[in-house]
Amino acid sequence: MRIDGSTLMLARPKLSRGTLAAIAAVESSAQFRHCLGLIAAETGASHHLLLLERHVRGESAPHVVASNWVYDTVQEIGADELQRHAQAMASAEASIQPGGAAPRGNATANAEGAARSWLHRLGHAEVHVLPVRDAWRRCHLFLSSPLAGSIDQAALPLARLACCYLLSRAPKGLFDDISADTLSERERECLHWVAEGKTAGEVAMILGVTANTVNSYLNHAIRKVGASNRAMAIASAIRAGMI
CATH class of the missing domain: 1.10.10.10 (Winged helix-like DNA-binding domain superfamily/Winged helix DNA-binding domain)
Known part of the structure; x- marks a missing residue:
């Protein structure tokens, strides 16, 4: 079968206009969280979690901004452990090229494998972690599903861009909801x-x-x-x- 350039263009994953319009219209925390769900759905992921990288008094203090994971699962893992898994898995994601996986050191591969194995035991059979950021914040977006093979990996780069766009549209105060200096x-x-x-x-x-x-x-x-x-x-x- 002959495949021309126009066919390849049509085959490329695209974000729906509805998702882009929803992101552009974000004005509240509820809308922000709704858009995370839309972005996840575009990839076939049923679950998402956005983890903010944060430092308080010079120490790492990551924070879960939004998630539709089971609450007890998030509490059991904890933000610090999530960040460790995110760093290991995001490093692995970054090494995957269209032609296959680039060689990785044993330490990186072992850390990634341990993270995926642990999350699998908690009901996440397929997990991808995307590093996302805007001009002020660095985050990790977890996209997962209880069924292996249900996430379209070709759609992940667009999901990452969409999340970066969403971060830039975040309503004022969303990332200040929990701050070490908030409480007296x-x-x-x-x-x-x-x-x-x-x-x-x-x-x-x-x-x-x-x-x-x-x-x-x-x-x-x-x-x-x-x-x-x-x-x-x-x-x-x-x-x-x-x-």
């Missing part, structure tokens, strides 16, 4: 003691304030980290290095 000292203390299993009354005695004041600090902390309850706020604060 008292809010951190209250979260810390509750994480240790103390009740509001016990925390009040420790800090020399009323239980109502402790509950007020906790409610402020929950709102600041974008959580829906104390357990999620504690998990997010620990992951971000706040407590």
Whole structure:
């Protein structure tokens, strides 16, 4: 069968106009997260996770910006472990060329294999990690599926570009939802003691304030980290290095 240039052009993966239009119209955090789902769907991935590279007081403090992974899975892995896996797997992705995989050192190959094996045990049979960035931020986009072979690898470069475009359209404040400097000292203390299993009354005695004041600090902390309850706020604060 003869294949001419026009046929090859038609065969190239393309982002749908709907996805591009949705990215261009992003004005809120909810729209941003919706667009991540659209980008993932363009590749055949059923799951996505966007991990922000971040440093606080000179130390690495990665943060999960958005994800449709099972919440318990994200908590079990933790942002630090996700970043280690992301770096190993993204390095492997970058070495794959159209003609095949370029030679990699044993250490890189072993790290990549360990990361994929571990994620497979958590229900992600196929995982790809794409490094993405805009002028201010560096992130890793995890695209995964419980079924091996369901992600179109030819669509990954476009997905990466689309995510970079989406990052540039991120609404103001999205990446400030969780910051090590967001919580006051008292809010951190209250979260810390509750994480240790103390009740509001016990925390009040420790800090020399009323239980109502402790509950007020906790409610402020929950709102600041974008959580829906104390357990999620504690998990997010620990992951971000706040407590």
